[in-house]
Amino acid sequence: AQSVTQPDIHITVSEGASLELRCNYSYGATPYLFWYVQSPGQGLQLLLKYFSGDTLVQGIKGFEAEFKRSQSSFNLRKPSVHWSDAAEYFCAVGGNAGNMLTFGGGTRLMVKP
Amino acid sequence: GAVVSQHPSWVICKSGTSVKIECRSLDFQATTMFWYRQFPKQSLMLMATSNEGSKATYEQGVEKDKFLINHASLTLSTLTVTSAHPEDSSFYICSAPRTSGGEGNEQFFGPGTRLTVL
Numbered sequence: 534a535q536s537v538t539q540p541d542i543h544i545t546v547s548e549g550a551s552l553e554l555r556c557n558y559s560y561g562a563t564p565y566l567f568w569y570v571q572s573p574g575q576g577l578q579l580l581l582k583y584f585s586g587d588t589l590v591q592g593i594k595g596f597e598a599e600f601k602r603s604q605s606s607f608n609l610r611k612p613s614v615h616w617s618d619a620a621e622y623f624c625a626v627g628g629n630a631g632n633m634l635t636f637g638g639g640t641r642l643m644v645k646p
Numbered sequence: 647g648a649v650v651s652q653h654p655s656w657v658i659c660k661s662g663t664s665v666k667i668e669c670r671s672l673d674f675q676a677t678t679m680f681w682y683r684q685f686p687k688q689s690l691m692l693m694a695t696s697n698e699g700s701k702a703t704y705e706q707g708v709e710k711d712k713f714l715i716n717h718a719s720l721t722l723s724t725l726t727v728t729s730a731h732p733e734d735s736s737f738y739i740c741s742a743p744r745t746s747g748g749e750g751n752e753q754f755f756g757p758g759t760r761l762t763v764l
Contacts, residue, residue: 575757575758576739577690623690633692633695636690636691639689
């Protein structure tokens with residue numbers, strides 16, 4: 534069975550500081566990996582995805598993530614956080630085309646001025 | 647990019663009534679759609695897979711008679727919460743996968759429907 538673990542439930546960083554959100558997955562085959570962001574009361578917005586190829590993927594809003602197969606990780610990073618980045622972040626894993634996604638528990642990011 | 651809509655965006659109903667939520671893929675066809683449920687401050691949990699032309703597949707613990715799913719066309723799936731109770735209050739999100747070339751699975755999510763049962 535596939536699973537996703539986001540070890541950090543809450544993270545607080547100062548505006549302008551760097552950010553890394555951790556994601557570990559368990560999947561029996563080649564995973565498709567995603568990071569989504571959700572603002573309160575809103576739907577999900579895709580930040581980036583990894584299907585194959587270059588293990589460092591660039592996303593929107595200055596985010597990037599690195600797929601490390603040996604560590605079963607897909608951590609999300611941003612070099613300088615903005616106050617508008619405060620939100621809930623979800624890592625997800627899926628399989629072949631058309632399959633559902635399994636989500637991690639989410640990490641709530643708070644940004645200090 | 648592809649767009650998935652949901653209607654209504656929020657609904658308040660009395661206990662015992664039924665509520666229908668629509669999920670539409672606006673610019674692509676989706677033979678499969680997924681329904682997720684999200685309780686406050688929790689993650690998304692898959693409820694069921696909606697299949698065009700066949701019965702929905704429900705996850706363990708989800709009552710199929712309570713959460714009726716109909717995939718009426720290649721662009722529309724509906725979730726009906728029957729005889730709703732306060733514990734059904736939640737945020738319901740649908741998604742539709744669209745394959746694009748050799749890139750495999752890409753899910754497009756609707757904006758969600760907040761259901762409050764009084």
